[in-house]
Amino acid sequence: MLLNLLLGPDPALLGTDAMSASPFSLLPAASTNAQELDNIYVAVTLICALSFVLLIGAQVYFMVKYKKPAEGHRKTSPITHSGKLEFWWSFIPTLILIALFVWGETLYMKMVTPPSDAVNIRVTGQKWFWTVEYPDVPGAILTDELIVPKDVPVRLTLTSNDVIHSFYVPVFRQKKDAVPGRYSNLWFQATTVGTYPLFCTEYCGDQHSTMIGKVHVVERAEFDARLAEAAKLEPGEGESMADFGARVFDRGGCAACHSIDGSAKTGPTLKGKYGAQEVLSDGSTVTIDDNYIRESILEPNAKVVQGFTPQMPSFAGRFDDRAITGLIEYIKSLK
Ligand code: HEC
Ligand SMILES: [Cu+2]
Known part of the structure; x- marks a missing residue:
């Protein structure tokens, strides 16, 4: 259960390949920049892990070594500080940070500059x-x-x-x-x-x-x-207008807003609509026929269905008459 959560959404739901085989591996990298970005990510993680071990390790070591004795007390060391030590523990991390900056900045510039032949x-x-x-x-x-x-x-x-x-x-x-x-x-x-x-x-x-x-x-x-x-959005050899319309429906992304099973989404369902009466936002009614469907596709806001907001984009210029006829036949077939 937890493992599934870590693995992210079920690929079956997304209709894609699994994103990752294991929750402990990075997602697959499928582009040139992704691979380079992962290299930086892994390098930064390793540097952090190493610093953590060195710092906390030293801290724990000295805590145990210089633990306050049960009785009496130790004298505090007369040493105040070491200039040499302080210089190096500042200088080396600075070099590492500059190197990471240059590495990251170079890749960033590459990632935001598309090649001219793209x-x-x-x-x-x-x-x-x-x-x-x-x-x-x-x-x-x-x-x-x-x-x-x-x-x-x-x-x-x-x-x-x-x-x-x-x-x-x-x-x-x-x-x-x-x-x-x-x-x-x-x-x-x-x-x-x-x-x-x-x-x-x-x-x-x-x-x-x-x-x-x-x-x-x-x-x-x-x-x-x-x-x-x-x-080429054209009916294929021997393809019925309704089947062609189903393809246009798919291509146009109509399913994002219209179900064909009777449930309302952003838009009304298109199941069993052909020939039915539709109540519009101004209270008037209209019969859903070829002309109404055509208008709905080309000029969606001319008549808005009651209970819905005018969110449908116009498909004028995107679908030709044949594609629209296909859509009408397809909607007609959704009984
Ligand atoms: C962004 C969402 C969205 C998309 C995409 C969309 N529609 Fe719509 N559609 C709506 C909404 C909302 C309504 C109801 C409001 C209105 O009439 O404008 C509607 C209304 C309709 C109606 C009238 C339905 C009725 O019950 O009276 C038809 C027919 C229609 N759409 C067909 C299509 C077709 C065909 C496509 C694809 C080419 C499509 N729509 C794509 C949102 C969408
Ligand atoms: Cu969004």
Whole structure:
């Protein structure tokens, strides 16, 4: 039980590889900088451990050696201080601290200076999901999924649509705030193929803890293939419109706010909605038909459902007519 707590969230819940095999080992390091950062961390820990043993060891040794005798008392030593000793016990730690500073500062500068040939990716935080866009591949937009190539530097530009979120990938040892109205940068070069958790680490509302995504580190060729696949949002050969719509639903991150099982999340459930009557915030009612769904997707705030706040982002420009038709067919199929 305690062990599980130390190991962090159950990877089965995150849908990723286990973060660590043992509570006593560091998390896997999957980027070049992560490995270097761990080296500093281990070095500082060892220096602290050594200093602790030397200091406390000497203290205990002298406590026992010069224990006050049961009877009578010893004379205090006439020695006042040793300039030589004091110099060295100040000078050596100073050198160690300067060395640690230079080591840390060098790595820090490296970590905040993206190489000019890095792949650009835009990441936007929003209650309560991450939107990932690849500006070099038009149309490639993902939700809660960051696909990055292995052994290639990647530069993220982070921002937020609402409140402050914080982008955190433990295996890259990288954390950066996503602030509304501002851009912040972060870069890394992944070294190990795998699927890793991505967290929001800034409390951003009551469903903050569900703001979990995945980072897929893949080979360069697979990276290109998956982005090309993400960019073309078209019905496949022999795929029904409803199945295509289910894929669009997944890609658009609709599930972050809409359940298909009848339970309300940030938005109303979409189960059994098609053809039903909806009560709007102004008390009027509307029938949920193709036009209403289309409007809900392109202009979500035109009609707001009673009991909900207008938090849905517009998908105008992101989904073409075919994708919207797919969504309508999919919602129609949710009986
Ligand atoms: C950030 C959360 C969020 C996301 C993401 C989101 N929605 Fe919504 N959606 C809402 C909220 C909140 C409402 C209710 C308020 C309103 O009508 O604007 C809503 C309303 C709707 C409605 C009207 C439902 C009804 O019962 O009348 C439809 C249809 C809809 N969304 C479809 C979608 C689709 C399709 C997607 C993905 C492409 C999506 N939404 C993504 C939050 C979201
Ligand atoms: Cu958040």
